[in-house]
Amino acid sequence: MSIKGLAAKIFAKRIRKRIDTWANNPIKTQQKVFKDLLHTARDTAFGKDHCFKDIKNHKDFVKQVPIRDYEQLRPYVDRVVDGEPDILWPGKPLYFAKTSGTTSGVKYIPLTKASMPTHIKAARNAILCYIAESGKTAFVDGKMIFLQGSPELIEKNGVHVGRLSGIVAHYVPKYLQKNRMPSFETNSIDDWEKKVDAIVEETVDEDMTIISGIPPWVQMYFEKLQHKTGKQIGKLFKNFELFIYGGVNFEPYRVTFEKLIGRKVAGIELYPASEGFFAFQDKQNEKGMLLQLDSGMFYEFVKADTFFDEHPKRLTISDVEVGVNYVMLISSNAGLWAYNIGDTVQFTNTDPYRVVVSGRIKHFISAFGEHVIGKEVEQALKEGAEATGAMIKEFTVAPQINPEASELPYHEWFIEFQEEPLHIENLALQIDNSLRKQNSYYDDLIVGHILRTLKITTVPANGFNEYMKSVGKLGGQNKLPRLSNDRKIADVLTAMTTT
Template sequence: MSIKSFGAKIFAKRIRKKIDKWANNPIETQKRVFEELLKSASNTAFGRDHNFTKIHTHDDFVKEVPIRDYEQLRPYVDRVVAGEDDILWPGKPIYFAKTSGTTSGVKYIPLTSDSMPTHIKAARNAILCYIAESGKASFVDGKMIFLQGSPELVEKNGINLGRLSGIVAHYVPKYLQKNRLPSWETNCIDDWESKVDAIVEETANENMTIISGIPPWVQMYFEKLQKKTGKSIGELFKNFELFIYGGVNFEPYKATFEKLIGRKVASIELYPASEGFFAFQDVQGEKGMLLQLDSGMFYEFIKADEFFEENPKRITIADVEKDINYVMLISSNAGLWAYNIGDTVMFTSTSPYRVIVSGRIKHFISAFGEHVIGKEVEQAMKEATEATGAVIKEFTVAPQINPKDSELPYHEWFIEFQESPKDIAGLEIQIDNALRKQNTYYDDLITGNVLRTLKVRSVPKDGFNEYMKSIGKLGGQNKLPRLSNDRKIADSLMTGIGK
């Protein structure tokens, strides 16, 4: 056992105890974070505008601070971007995480000297929890790869900006620098396909032990490695032990990954975003990720089916329940206040508080009142592929509101198969039944002959990559929406299908 792996085991036990301390005292922890946030920001422009000095309870906060998304917070953010001090948080941010929004164009999410360390600690602690639980640490001596955006930053009014994954690349600890791949030069390549080709060249003969990234892009990396070497990933990287992922649900990709790797590999799910590092999987075999209650973020939740009401009820973790779809709001030491990040979550446990990401509040299908969410389509796909033996590479779903030939409307599933099922019609029935079992509104529409059962469209090989490339979002942290309430993606894919 190396000194590094021995030290990692000792450190992991110490960190696990610290995590357990706040995780076992969740209400008190969130109360402390709430009070610290208000006190710290009381003299900012936002704090003065919203009477922070007069806020003592959550009810006070709800009265003074309305829910905002980026566009609604933008008047304050624009002042920060222009270089003003003490607007949303004391001083100025140290970075802006640049993201692209569907309605706001480019978004600049502030990262402060107080918030940035929480991103790094959470990523580190996810690995340490795995070490503490499993007792395994030899992988820290091997090579690690993090498929991420370019670490090159540009300056805007004295503040560096870039993609979050690129910013985080500047914070890799010194003791891991020699283990990290790819090289800085390769990481800076903009074109995603060229970048993956270069990463394949750099890593094919290395002792890779940890591989991390968004599943569809790691899959592309694995496929290119296999094509180059003729070996499974497990053969090529005999000591590959840990796959770390986030951004999308891994379940739809799991069968493909196991086939590419050739054996099972432990995995850790993360829930990072530009707005904060919200949760990570702290226990193997446990459903859900541990909500980070001690990371400078105060959480509020609104039942998703009440969110679009005029004054939806905002609750804290003290009042959440398991298996209910909630919109998550955050207030943070990055200067975001009652901020709607756009995600919906479900609690799988309230002792401790663990969540799964169930979808996006704007990514759903309710063209007919069914309100189908991401978690439901992913679960339906999982059940159907297990039943039929099909292996999928990627998929998305959209409504077909005006079909030809006086046919009833339906949901249209666009699927790129790794291995096609013997019977597409059988797969359609399996998916439809699994979806109806989960969503009573959808079931009622089928039963009432408002909708017909769904249809599957087979997308040609690399069809989704071609679509993402056509809109300038191939690779990096970009994700294909699982659900759309319109036909924008569907119509583009139909052109490629030629139907």
């Protein structure tokens, strides 16, 4: 074992102990975070407007601070972007993480001196938990790659602006700099396809041990490597041990990845976002990711099926239940308050608190009252692929409300295959049956002849990449919506498949 490996092992045990301390005292930990946030921000413009000094408990907080999304918080954010201090959090932020929203256009999410370290520590701690659990450390001496956005930043009223992954790239510890790839120059390439080609050239002859990124973009990297070398990734990178991923559910990609790699590789799932690093997988054989309760974020949860009520009930972690679909709200040391991040989660455990991301509150299909969510379609596709031998590269689903002739409406699944099943109709039936088992509303609509069983439309090779390129969202941290309640994406894909 190398000196670096030994040090990592010792450090991992220490960090695991610290994590267990707060994970085993979740209510107390969140109460402390809650009080610290309100105390620190009470003299900000937001704190004064919402009488933070008078808030004694969560009940008071609910009365004083309404749920907001980015557009509703924007009047305050715009003041921060304009250079005003002490608006949402004391002083000015260190950075703005620039993101693109479907309704808000460009969004500027503040990252403060208090919040920035939590992004770095959570990613580090995820790897350390793996070391503590497995005892493996050899991979720390190999090369590591993180497929991410450009690290180049611009300045706006004295604050640096960039993609979150690009900002985080500036915080890679010195002891990992020699191991880290790709080079700064390659990482700064804007064109995603050119960037991946350059990464392939830089890494093809290296001893890659950790590879990290959003699954569809890592898949592109693996496919280009395989095309160049004719080798499976596991044979090309003999010491490749750890795949770190997040952003989308990995399950639809698992079979394809296993074939590309050619052997089993340990994985760590992360739940990062510009608004905060919420959770990471801390155990290899436990379902769900450990919710980060001590990272300067106070969590609230609203049952997804009541979220659009006039006054939905806001719960703390002490009130949540396993298996229920919740919209997650955060109040944070970045100055976000009762903020709807747009995700829905389900708890897999409450001792300790572990979650899975079940979808987006705005990404669902309910054109006929079925309210099908992301978790359901991903599970259905997984079961269908396993039953038919299909390998899925990418997919999205939309309703077809106005079908041709006298046909009943249906859900249309646009799928790009790595390997097509022998009979696509059988895959459609398997998916449909799984979805009906999971969602009683959808089943009722099929039984009642309101909907017919779903249809699959095959998307040509690289079709989804072409779509993402056409809307300026190819690569980086951009993700294709799994579900749409309209046909904006579907119409573009339909035109693509018929030309």
